[in-house]
Amino acid sequence: MKQEKPKAIFCWSGGKDSAYCLHKVLSEQQYDVKYLLTTLNETFKRVSMHGVREDMLDAQAKSVGIPLLKVWTSEGTYDEYEKKMEAMLLKAKAEGIEHVIFGDIFLEDLRVYRENNLAKVGMHAVFPLWKMDTSYLILDFLHQGFKTITCCVNDGYLGKDWIGKEVDGLFIEELPANVDPCGENGEYHTFCYDGPLFKTKINFEGGEKVYKALEIKTEDVCMLPAKISTKGFWYFDIVPVSELKTKNLVL
Numbered sequence: 001m002k003q004e005k006p007k008a009i010f011c012w013s014g015g016k017d018s019a020y021c022l023h024k025v026l027s028e029q030q031y032d033v034k035y036l037l038t039t040l041n042e043t044f045k046r047v048s049m050h051g052v053r054e055d056m057l058d059a060q061a062k063s064v065g066i067p068l069l070k071v072w073t074s075e076g077t078y079d080e081y082e083k084k085m086e087a088m089l090l091k092a093k094a095e096g097i098e099h100v101i102f103g104d105i106f107l108e109d110l111r112v113y114r115e116n117n118l119a120k121v122g123m124h125a126v127f128p129l130w131k132m133d134t135s136y137l138i139l140d141f142l143h144q145g146f147k148t149i150t151c152c153v154n155d156g157y158l159g160k161d162w163i164g165k166e167v168d169g170l171f172i173e174e175l176p177a178n179v180d181p182c183g184e185n186g187e188y189h190t191f192c193y194d195g196p197l198f199k200t201k202i203n204f205e206g207g208e209k210v211y212k213a214l215e216i217k218t219e220d221v222c223m224l225p226a227k228i229s230t231k232g233f234w235y236f237d238i239v240p241v242s243e244l245k246t247k248n249l250v251l
Contacts, residue, residue, distance in 0.1 A: 005032040008099035008126065009069070009092055012036035014052055014060055016148045016167065017182060019192035020141045021103035021129050022064070026197070031126070034097055035069045036061055037088070039081070042072040050151050050189045051235040056204065059240065063198040082117060089121050101126045105134060105184045134182040138172055146195030150188050151238060155211075156230035157187040163209050164236035191238050207237030 008031040012018050025031055038057060039048045047057055054070075061068035069092070071084050089100070100118055104110055104127055115125045129137065141148075153162045157179050165171055167190060172181055179187045193202035213232040 005030065006099050007032045007034050007095070007097040008101050009033070009035045009037045009089075009097055010066070010101045011103070012038050012061075012068070013050060013103070013189070014038070014047055014057055014192060015050060015151075015190040016138075016141055016146065016192050017103040017105065017129065017184075019146055019148070019195060019197050020137065020144075021101070023144070023146075023195070023197040024128055025101055028128075031099060031101065033066055033101070034095070035067050035092065036064070037069045037071065037100070039071045039073060039085075041076075042074040048073065050191070051210075051233075052151055052191050052238055053240070055240055056191065056202070056238050059202050060192070060198075063200050063202060065199060085117065086121055089118070089123060093121060093123060098122070099124050099126050101128065103129055105129050105137070105182060106131060107184065134180050134184055138167075138181045142168065144196055146192060146197070147201075148190040148192040149236070149238075151191040151236050152189040153234045154187050154230055155232050155234060157185075158234075160209060160211070160234050162188065163234040164206055203241040205239045205241055207239040210235045210237065 008025075010018075010022050010025065010033050012022070022033070022036075025033060040046060040054060040057070041048055045054045046052060047054075058068065069088060071081075071088050073080055073084060100114075100123055102114060102125060104114070111125070111127065111130075118125050148167045150163055150165050150167065153159075157176065175181065183189065191204075193204060211232055211234050214230055
């Protein structure tokens with residue numbers, strides 16, 4: 001009798017690490033991924049930290065072909081995040097889901113935080129990319145045909161010129177020496193719009209570049225290295241292409 005694969009939720013940010021990790025998980029067929037799970041800001045209807053619009057997130061989930069669960073936050077506190085995440089996870093557990101998969105690579109404190117929170121509801125964290133070399137990961141990501149652009153950059157590492165840029169070989173070569181190739185320390189975040197994970201390419205337009213001063217909030221549990229002087233973040237507003245323009249692109 002064939003043994004059923006363990007059911008899992010995939011913690012989806014919409015960025016390159018999420019896309020690469022989910023593709024790896026689906027290819028290896030060790031887990032039955034029932035849902036994607038994303039935290040969004042209830043006021044702005046955008047992905048926490050990344051600043052990506054909800055409709056662009058929906059477009060990704062539709063192209064991947066896995067249902068999306070949304071955890072909405074408004075206060076931006078650890079307490080709110082943990083309570084709402086716990087409620088969502090308990091619903092998932094009632095469906096027989098006991099594993100949550102993350103694309104984290106080497107942040108030890110973040111891993112412990114995730115594992116401790118999941119232990120409270122009797123669930124298990126899975127880290128398929130853990131301790132893999134980030135230089136290898138980003139190059140393999142590109143080699144496999146994924147496409148992604150920066151949607152948020154930390155001004156403690158990168159300036160305005162880095163926002164809205166395509167992540168390619170030249171991008172990696174020009175990164176400052178103190179920036180991790182995958183941006184694992186929070187140096188930059190991306191929006192993945194094409195690649196082997198997606199059934200169809202996500203069409204979009206580039207909108208405004210917006211700067212927001214740092215607020216001491218943790219709605220996405222983002223941990224910044226103490227040695228870096230971060231004053232704020234640059235965001236790139238990724239806008240859906242209208243239906244008419246999409247048809248014209250096909251023609």
